[in-house]
Amino acid sequence: MLLDKINILMENQLEIICPSCKSVVLATAFFCPSCGKQLKDKVQSTTLSKKAVVYFVSLFLPPFGLWYARKYLKAGDYESRKIGIVAIILTIISVVVTFWLTTGFINSVFQSLNEINNLNI
Numbered sequence: 001m002l003l004d005k006i007n008i009l010m011e012n013q014l015e016i017i018c019p020s021c022k023s024v025v026l027a028t029a030f031f032c033p034s035c036g037k038q039l040k041d042k043v044q045s046t047t048l049s050k051k052a053v054v055y056f057v058s059l060f061l062p063p064f065g066l067w068y069a070r071k072y073l074k075a076g077d078y079e080s081r082k083i084g085i086v087a088i089i090l091t092i093i094s095v096v097v098t099f100w101l102t103t104g105f106i107n108s109v110f111q112s113l114n115e116i117n118n119l120n121i
C-alpha cells in the first residue's frame with residue numbers, strides 16, 4: 001500500500017548513520033547511543049511556545065524577526081527552516097503594514113491640517 005511506502009520512507013529519513021562508529025541512530029538523537037559521539041549541535045527549539053515567540057517578534061519587532069529567521073534557516077532541519085521562512089514572511093508583512101499605516105497616518109494628518117487651514121480662511 002502507498003501509505004506503507006510513505007511510512008517506510010519517513011522512517012528511513014528518521015535514521016542516520018553515526019559518523020564515528022557507523023551504527024544506525026535515530027535522526028532525533030543528540031548523542032550516538034553506542035559510542036556517545038555528539039551528533040548534533042544544539043538545535044533550535046520548534047515547540048509551539050517558541051514558535052509563538054518567533055512569530056510575535058517577527059510581526060511586532062520586524063528587525064529581530066530576521067535575526068530569528070537567520071538562526072532557524074541555519075538550523076537545517078525541515079521544521080526549523082519552515083519557522084524561518086514564516087518568520088521572514090511575517091517580517092515582510094509587518095514592514096508593509098507599518099509602511100501602509102504610516103503613509104495613511106501622514107496623509108490623514110495632512111488632510112486635517114488642510115481642513116483646518118480651509119476653516120481659517
Ligand SMILES: [Zn+2]
Nearest residue numbers: 018021032035
Ligand atoms: Zn556512534
